[in-house]
Amino acid sequence: MGCLASRPHADGTVDEKRALLDAWAAETRTPPTDTTARLAALRAEMRDAHIDAYLVPTEDAHASEYTAACDARRAYISGFTGSAGTAVVLADSAHLFADGRYHIQAAQQLDRHWTLHKVGEPGVHDWPAWLARALPRGSRVGLDARLVAYQTAHALAASLAASDVALCYVPRNLVDAVWTARPPPVLAPVYEHALAYAGVPATDKLAAVRAWLAEQGGGAYVLSSLDEIAWLLNVRGASVPCNPVFPAYAVVTAEAAHLFVDERLVRDVRAYLARIGVTLHAYDAVWAWLAAAHGPCFLHERASAALVDAVGRKRATLLRADSPVAMAKARKNDAEQEGLRQAYLRDGAAWVRWAAWLEEAMARGERIDERQAADRLAALRRADPLYVTEAYDAISAAGPNAALPHYETPAAHARVIDTAAPYLNDSGAQYHDGTIDTTRTVHFGAPTFAQRRAYTRVLQGHIQLARARFPAGTTGAQLDMLARQPLFQDGFNYLHGTGHGVGAFLNVHEGPYGFSASSGGAKEPVALEAGMAVSDEPGFYEAGSYGVRIESVFLVQRLGTYRDFGGAWLGFELLTRVPISTKMVDWSLLTDDEKVWLHEHNALVCRDVLPLVQDDQRAVRWLKRQ
Incomplete structure (x- = not known):
């Protein structure tokens, strides 16, 4: 991913990079789930239902991003565990459609029965367009009508009909019918x-x-x-x-x-x-x-x-x-806004304690792997009286694993954090007063020229969006380019949205607003309004080598300007209270304004978090150094 994978650069030739990528893929690959019996059972159900193709989406009946284990049908039938993607099973083939966030993960997790369609690459169609082209006339496509949005199903039916293919709502879910040892629903009290x-x-x-x-x-x-x-x-x-x-x-x-x-x-x-x-x-x-x-x-x-x-x-x-x-x-009320402020402040203190521990352990030469690092931060968060659970599965990623935007940190045999490549931690907690989503990238050794440049471009994108002021009525889709422009200067990019809405002790990914082409997944981009909480998370991912992402969460707030031309003007209030590492910064690339912003950001974090960590001198020393 990223332009550097296709040409030589300061860290090696194309051949060297390809060898590195191949070695990393071999190192990280685990045997995929054998889906032979599962597909055979599903195809028997398809024959009984007179279905030629069967759709298995990721979502549950409520279009949820995260599903209960009993609703993880696509993961069960395919073995691919990413949080997005659609499976299509035919009588003689099986297909998984995934976007750029999951191309590497899906390739590793799918067995020989599956064909991976890397949506977003040139010439690769998403599943609705592929179905309309791939199936012979007279075919029947089946789906569970509870699991597909009406608009998607309606458009699909029209597209298939043009090819003389019928869309059929199957009365029962065919994956459920063949799912042995399906997990029971979780009956946690409301x-x-x-x-x-x-x-x-x-x-x-x-x-x-x-x-x-x-x-x-x-x-x-x-x-x-x-x-x-x-x-x-x-x-x-x-x-x-x-x-x-x-x-x-x-x-x-x-x-x-x-x-x-x-x-x-x-x-x-x-x-x-x-x-x-x-x-x-x-x-x-x-x-x-x-x-x-x-x-x-x-x-x-x-x-x-x-x-x-x-x-x-x-x-x-x-x-x-x-x-x-x-x-x-989406428009957080006063109590929700204050709850988010307090939650991010306390979470920042937990992060500082953790970061100080990790830096000291690495300096002593201790062997810390990705899972140990993630678990240590989670334990510090759990000590908060208002802690409820993790907000999402932590992405604790060292070296080439950080090049996967949605890397799944393994419970065992995780990669050891080293001093040669950046370490990325993207994690958060659910507190009764707020939902946390924070990402920082750090380096425990001597960053290379390429790593410093990539990190600095990502940082510049983060700063440009954080400093934005804009008139009411502006959408996140209109602001998305601010974060990408510094990366574009070097031919860098990232294949995910720049930011998403964040709930108030609710979903960590909240629509319908955000920073992306679709502005939070809405059919039409949604204007940002005061009280919305939104993340700012540009990144860069060098497949097989390293990744960089910096993410903070902001509140949209009404701001005063010199003229207030045309009505209300808006900007961002920082919620996240975690320092941004300066070790990988190429200061020659930063403008004077960007340097001031970075210094003021870390000074603000130090001022606010320092009183909460006074009992931990290691954390105090670390915080004052940032």
């Missing part, structure tokens, strides 16, 4: 999210939704996104890894609020839900309820084909950026 952290009572949030419905002329608002349900009702759960949510559907009307959920999950909050006017139903009762309802129904644009069909296509209105719950959740 609990009330304290008003001190939520900031606004659930009754007020429900009233706001009803006011919005009245403006639309009435109807029902149907929620299927798990973080929206948790936010609306001021409750949290633990049924899904890392995200404090639980499987449910919710419907709000002018007269009532309905929650469709496994009753075993809500035993501890039944009284609370009753007080705020929520009626409980069985999880699967949502289909009959929607089919029997009258009047218009409003759903998120990512609502499943099954939900839209249950409502009826004529009664369903799909909402984009005008979703009242998604946008209200």
